[in-house]
Amino acid sequence: MPAPPTVLQLCPFSAYLESGLNSRFSVVRWFEMAPPAQTAWLAGHAGEVRGVATGGHVGCSNELMRALPELALIAINGVGVDKVDLQLARQRNVRVSTTPGVLTEDVADLAVGLVIGLLRGLAQADAFVRAGSWAGGERPLGRKVSGRRFGILGLGQIGRAIAARLSAFGPVAYSGPARKTVPYTYFADAASLAAASDVLVIACPANASTYHLVNAEVLAGLGPDGYLVNVARGAIVDEVALLAALARGELAGAALDVFANEPHVPEALRSSERVLLTPHVASATVESRTAMADMVLGNLATLLAPG
Secondary structure: OOOOOOOEEEEOOOOOHHHHHHHHEEEEEEOOOHHHHHHHHHHHHHEEEEEEEEEOOOEOOOOHHHOOOOOOEEEEEEOOOOOOOOOHHHOOOOOOEOOOOOHHHHHHHHHHHHHHHHHHOHHHHHHHHHHOHHOOOOOOOOOOOOOOEEEEEEOOOHHHHHHHHHHOOOOEEOOOOOOOOOOEEEEOHHHHHHHHOOEEEEEOOOOOOOOOOOOHHHHHHHHHHHHEOOOOHHHHHHHHHHHHHHHOOOOOEEEEEOOOEEHHHHHHHHOOOEEEEEEOOOOOOOOHHHHHHHHHHHHHHHHHOOO
16 A cells, blocks of 8 residues: 655644544644754655645745645645745646635624624623623723625625625625626725725735735725724735824724734734734634635545545
């Protein structure tokens, strides 16, 4: 019986996915090795590696891709490909797979939850009760969600799911590379969309064209009564501009599930009462993560199967 294909695991996964990997492949836990150990391992085993299993927030570096002459597949547990050089992958005949579709509903659900949590101050209300402060008086009033104007930046599969949910609360508009056949108002650019929105929800992919797409101009369009929600990628938002707008009261608030330098979040965001934070958990349900794991395992098994 031939030896199972060697797969480099670049980040921790769920116990379910790790069990599946270990039962089907010869897994090297790359993320647990120090750089000198990685270099030494590559010197003797680089040619054995057929697959890389990674997360969308980690990807696969060009240096590592070039060091693996027999690499056939980078299997991403997620939908983001911004951490993989797709042009280099094509040049090296390396396939890149993701887990589309299975996480759409959960990401959209969290986006709506963040909108409600941000405007109604749910995190602060929870802390207020836990601290025993309720007996001393009422909390400040929140803001109404129903009737708000919602802008969706990026109307792909996830953006459409978010739009469908938010349309129950108020009018929805969107922006993206091209107009789509949908019952929502289209704006050609992010700044125009922001100016016509009370809540701007980011759902576009991270790439060269969307890097810092949400900048000072877009935030100014939202204005002091506007809110920003990001369930896409941290790189899409200029965090310096966001921090400045929050500090000056030029933005009512932000709800962020993703950050520029995860898992490191600027202290100014962590300490701000205007910000609701979650640790990149948009797809973090048992159901979605199980379906994603099955897709990762299936992609690896299909492409790396002998013969």
